[in-house]
Amino acid sequence: MKEDFLHYLWKFKKFDALNLKTCNQEEITISNVGQYLELAGPDFFNAQITIGNQKWAGNVEIHVKSSDWYVHHHEKDAGYENVILHVVWEHDSEIFRSNNTKIPVLELKNYVSTDILSNYQKLLSPKSWIFCEKQLKEIPNFVLINWQERLFFERLERKSKPILDLLESTNNDWEAVLFCLLAKNFGLNTNGGIFLKIAQSIPFSVIRKECFEEENLEALLFGFAGLLDADKEDRYFKDLKFRFFYLLHKYQMEKGCIESVQFFKHRPDNFPTIRLSQLANLYNKHQNLFSKINDLNSVEAIYEVFSVSVASYWETHYQFDKESPKKKKALTKSFMDLIILNTVIPLQFAFAKSQGKEISEALIAILNDVESEKNSIIDKFSSFGLKAKNAFETQSLLQLKNEYCNKNKCLDCAIGMELLKNN
Structure with missing residues (x-):
């Protein structure tokens, strides 16, 4: 008991x-x-x-x-x-x-009653993955739909907290917050934390002023990432390095110590050089990016804004001094979907919350048009009969697994309570 x-x-x-x-x-x-x-x-x-x-x-x-x-x-x-x-x-x-x-x-x-005790014991019977794995198919659709929406917004609440923390640290500059978020998410799991530190090291006022020169943006990002520390014969490397030190002097900035970005175990298209160049290209292509993103209300419109690539040099390189076959290296649809999930939707939610506005239905509508995520958790739920049709449902399932199933909070879960009632 x-x-x-x-x-x-x-x-x-x-x-x-x-x-x-x-x-x-x-x-x-x-x-x-x-x-x-x-x-x-x-x-x-x-x-x-x-x-x-x-x-x-x-x-x-x-x-x-x-x-x-x-x-x-x-x-x-x-x-x-x-x-x-x-x-x-x-x-x-x-x-x-x-x-x-x-x-x-x-x-x-x-x-x-003995019935409710029996239901409780059945619900918490030994599990191979989650307690209710063999009973998921019994849950009525209306219970699942209502619960998924609650789970989705719980997850958004959690994602909005670091956004609001960033807002405070940037003196309520939403454009600077977006820059930090995008940098973190362009870095993925391995380099995300380092990319965030890079973004926080560059005053966003400098990004605003230099966004019309893509090479200057690259110089700033590559320089603070430590990718310009060595000496190389590569002409493009030398040009970026010159620009970087000129910009440091111009804006009286200091390059602090940030740990090295990681290339190891990444596919070449995820190398930090490529992701930083794509980020620079995004900010060169779009000024006032926050205002644009905050107004987007369809997946197609979001894809259009993030249809960016790399500087021409990186079409034939993944690293300095090492030429490779030419490739455009534009952001892929799957990567843009990650940006939608981890930047666009949480940012729109956090901004609306700060303004006291309600945009829940609009956010769900966007994610209903984003393909379902592919990972081991989603695959497991699918094998037990709970198949996600889109990203809204996969986000809900991730919240369910991480915050309820993993913590054995069956009695706080609508699925658990339904099974307890109806077994």
């Missing part, structure tokens, strides 16, 4: 609430189970309960065993002085407040 199941039973009154008695045989009538806090302190706040002939208003604490009160040292915590009822699965010890008054106890196991 686990406490979270007892919380579920109490919160939704999944027991015989009409015939309750304390362990001292006093009748219990529940007018209000209280507010489930999930914070430090008693589990349910401001409940209203009649015990015997006395009506009480106060808090309810829930444990598997009565003695857990002392195990958790609640007798020493003033925050538990206002507990009016101790709800337990097994009563094994009398509990007293600091003034030596006894706290009434409800032993819940006497009032819970």
Whole structure:
């Protein structure tokens, strides 16, 4: 038996609430189970309960065993002085407040049906991947649809937090925030953190002024990435290096120590040289990029803005001094989809939130037109019958797996609660 199941039973009154008695045989009538806090302190706040002939208003604490009160040292915590009822699965010890008054106890196991216990045990049966993997096909569509939307916006809330942190650090400059976000996401998992530091090292006012010269943008990005530190005979390398030191002097900037970008284990098209050149090309092609992106409301329009490539030098190179067969190296559709998921949608959501605007339906509409992601989590859900048709559904499934399944929060999950109710 686990406490979270007892919380579920109490919160939704999944027991015989009409015939309750304390362990001292006093009748219990529940007018209000209280507010489930999930914070430090008693589990349910401001409940209203009649015990015997006395009506009480106060808090309810829930444990598997009565003695857990002392195990958790609640007798020493003033925050538990206002507990009016101790709800337990097994009563094994009398509990007293600091003034030596006894706290009434409800032993819940006497009032819970065998059916709901059986459903709970079935739900939490041994798993190979997630607990409900063999029962996913039983979930009604309307339950899944409503839950997916909730999961999607939970994930967006999480993604919006670092965006709002960036906004604060950039003095509320949304263009600078976008530049940092794009840099991070152009760097992917391996170089994302380093690209973010590069973007944060260059005042965005400098990017605004130099965006009309693509080579100057490359010089800044490559220079702060440490890719111009060596000495090479390559003419383009020398030109970028000259521009970089000129720009450092012009804007009185200092090149700090940033760890080296990684080439290892990347496909050549994901080399940091290529991604930084594409980023420079994007900012050379589009001024006031935030305003453009924030107004986009279709996948086709987003693809059009991000239809960028590399400087001509990089069409025949992946690294300095090493020529390769000519290739355009434009952003691929799959890469643009990652930008939509990790930059465009979170940014639009965070901006709308900061303005007090509601754009939920518009964001869902965009992601309904983006292809579903391909990864091991999505493949697993598909093998158990939960097939995602688009990126909106895959984002929801990732939130489900990472924040609910992995943390065994079945009783906070709409799927878990549906199975508990209907098994």
